[in-house]
Amino acid sequence: MIRVRRGMVDDIISRRPGITELLVSVERNREKAINYDNLTGPVMVGDEVLLNTTAVYKKLGTGGAHFVMGNLSQTDRDISHEGHIMKLRYSPCQVKVLAVEEPDSPYAEVMRQADSLAGTPVIIGTLHSMLAPVAAAIKKLAQGKLRVAYLMTDGAALPIHLSKLVAELKGKGLIDQTVTCGHAFGGDLEAINIYTGLLACKAVAKADIIIVAMGPGIVGSGSPYGFTGVEQGEIINAVNILGGRPIAIPRISFADKRERHLGISHHSRTALGKIALTRSTVVLPKLTPDKMELVLKQLEDSHISRKHDIAIVDAQPALESLREYGLKVTTMGRSVEQDPEFFLAAGAAGVYVSPQPFVAAQADKG
Structure with missing residues (x-):
C-alpha cells in the first residue's frame, strides 16, 4: 500500500539533471521531497503536488523523503516519439525509454x-x-x-x-x-x-x-x-x-x-x-x-x-x-x-x- 498526501511546494532546495529537491508543506509540517523531472515534469514554488509519504511515515532509511507522484498544478505533458521500451512496467509511473537494443536506437546494429x-x-x-x-x-x-x-x-x-x-x-x-x-x-x-x-x-x-x-x-x-x-x-x-x-x-x-x-x-x-x-x-x-x-x-x-x-x-x-x-x-x-x-x-x-x-x-x- 502507498500512503498518499497532498502538499504544497514551499521552496526549491536544489536542481540537477533529472531531479529536483523540494521543501513541501504537508500535514502541517515542512519536509523534504524529491521530484523526478522526467517522470512527473518540472515543479515550481506554489505548485500543489501529490506525495508518496510512505517511507517517512514508516521512518525507513530507504527512501527517507517524500516523493512527488504528480503535479496537480501542471497536469499535461507530452513525450518524445523515440523509443518503445517501458520501465517500471504496468505501474502508474511506467516510463518510456529508448533502449540501446531496440530498432530505433542509433546503436541497434552495433548491439545486434x-x-x-x-x-x-x-x-x-x-x-x-x-x-x-x-x-x-x-x-x-x-x-x-x-x-x-x-x-x-x-x-x-x-x-x-x-x-x-x-x-x-x-x-x-x-x-x-x-x-x-x-x-x-x-x-x-x-x-x-x-x-x-x-x-x-x-x-x-x-x-x-x-x-x-x-x-x-x-x-x-x-x-x-x-x-x-x-x-x-x-x-x-x-x-x-x-x-x-x-x-x-x-x-x-x-x-x-x-x-x-x-x-x-x-x-x-x-x-x-x-x-x-x-x-x-x-x-x-x-x-x-x-x-x-x-x-x-x-x-x-x-x-x-x-x-x-x-x-x-x-x-x-x-x-x-x-x-x-x-x-x-x-x-x-x-x-x-x-x-x-x-x-x-x-x-x-x-x-x-x-x-x-x-x-x-x-x-x-x-
Missing part, C-alpha cells in the same frame, strides 16, 4: 553484432558506496587513460538521478558513461537486462573497465538470501557467459556492530559462496594480521577461496585517490575514517585492475 566482452575487466560491487573508491583508484593510477563505464542495476534505487555520487563522479571525469539496465533508468544509455547492459558498456560506451553495482539503497532482511545484493553472484555468471573477466568486491567491515557483517559480510558469503556458479577474482585489501586471519578463515569456511581466485593488494592508493579528488563518501552513515576496511576492500578492486605495481600477492586456490 555485440556478443562478447572480450576479456574486459568487470568489477562487481554490492553497495552503491563502493563505486567511488573503485572509480577514483582506476582514474588516479591509470592517469586517466582508461575509459570507465558504470552499469547501474535495478537492485535498489531505480532512477540514477537520485545518486549525487554518480553526478559528482561524472563531473570530475572519474566515470565516462553510465548505463541503466532492467527497471533502472536515466543512464546515458538504457538497456533491457544485465547482458545487454554489459555489452552496451563495451560496444557502445567503449569502456576499458566496467563497474557494476546497484544504485543507492540496498534492501536487506537479515536472512541469508533476503537481500538484493545476491545479484552479485548472478552478475558474475553473466560476465563469464559473455567472456568478460569478473572481479568481485567483498563487503568487509570491522565497524558494523551487527555480527553478520563482521569481517566479510554474510551478504558476500552468500553471493560469492552460494549464488555464483562460475569463477571470479575476489580482491582483498592488505589488513592487520588479526583482521586478515579472520577474513581468510571466513573465505575458507564459506568455500569462497575454493570457488574463486583470491588476490591481495595494497589498497591505500584508493583512499589517497578519494582525498585527491575531494570525494567525501559514507557507507551506512560511516565515513572512510570510521570504516576504513569497507572502503579499502572496494578500492582494492580498482587498484587491482589498474596498470601499476601495487599488487602484493595473488593466490589461485583452485
Whole structure:
C-alpha cells in the first residue's frame, strides 16, 4: 500500500539533471521531497503536488523523503516519439525509454553484432558506496587513460538521478558513461537486462573497465538470501557467459556492530559462496594480521577461496585517490575514517585492475 498526501511546494532546495529537491508543506509540517523531472515534469514554488509519504511515515532509511507522484498544478505533458521500451512496467509511473537494443536506437546494429566482452575487466560491487573508491583508484593510477563505464542495476534505487555520487563522479571525469539496465533508468544509455547492459558498456560506451553495482539503497532482511545484493553472484555468471573477466568486491567491515557483517559480510558469503556458479577474482585489501586471519578463515569456511581466485593488494592508493579528488563518501552513515576496511576492500578492486605495481600477492586456490 502507498500512503498518499497532498502538499504544497514551499521552496526549491536544489536542481540537477533529472531531479529536483523540494521543501513541501504537508500535514502541517515542512519536509523534504524529491521530484523526478522526467517522470512527473518540472515543479515550481506554489505548485500543489501529490506525495508518496510512505517511507517517512514508516521512518525507513530507504527512501527517507517524500516523493512527488504528480503535479496537480501542471497536469499535461507530452513525450518524445523515440523509443518503445517501458520501465517500471504496468505501474502508474511506467516510463518510456529508448533502449540501446531496440530498432530505433542509433546503436541497434552495433548491439545486434555485440556478443562478447572480450576479456574486459568487470568489477562487481554490492553497495552503491563502493563505486567511488573503485572509480577514483582506476582514474588516479591509470592517469586517466582508461575509459570507465558504470552499469547501474535495478537492485535498489531505480532512477540514477537520485545518486549525487554518480553526478559528482561524472563531473570530475572519474566515470565516462553510465548505463541503466532492467527497471533502472536515466543512464546515458538504457538497456533491457544485465547482458545487454554489459555489452552496451563495451560496444557502445567503449569502456576499458566496467563497474557494476546497484544504485543507492540496498534492501536487506537479515536472512541469508533476503537481500538484493545476491545479484552479485548472478552478475558474475553473466560476465563469464559473455567472456568478460569478473572481479568481485567483498563487503568487509570491522565497524558494523551487527555480527553478520563482521569481517566479510554474510551478504558476500552468500553471493560469492552460494549464488555464483562460475569463477571470479575476489580482491582483498592488505589488513592487520588479526583482521586478515579472520577474513581468510571466513573465505575458507564459506568455500569462497575454493570457488574463486583470491588476490591481495595494497589498497591505500584508493583512499589517497578519494582525498585527491575531494570525494567525501559514507557507507551506512560511516565515513572512510570510521570504516576504513569497507572502503579499502572496494578500492582494492580498482587498484587491482589498474596498470601499476601495487599488487602484493595473488593466490589461485583452485
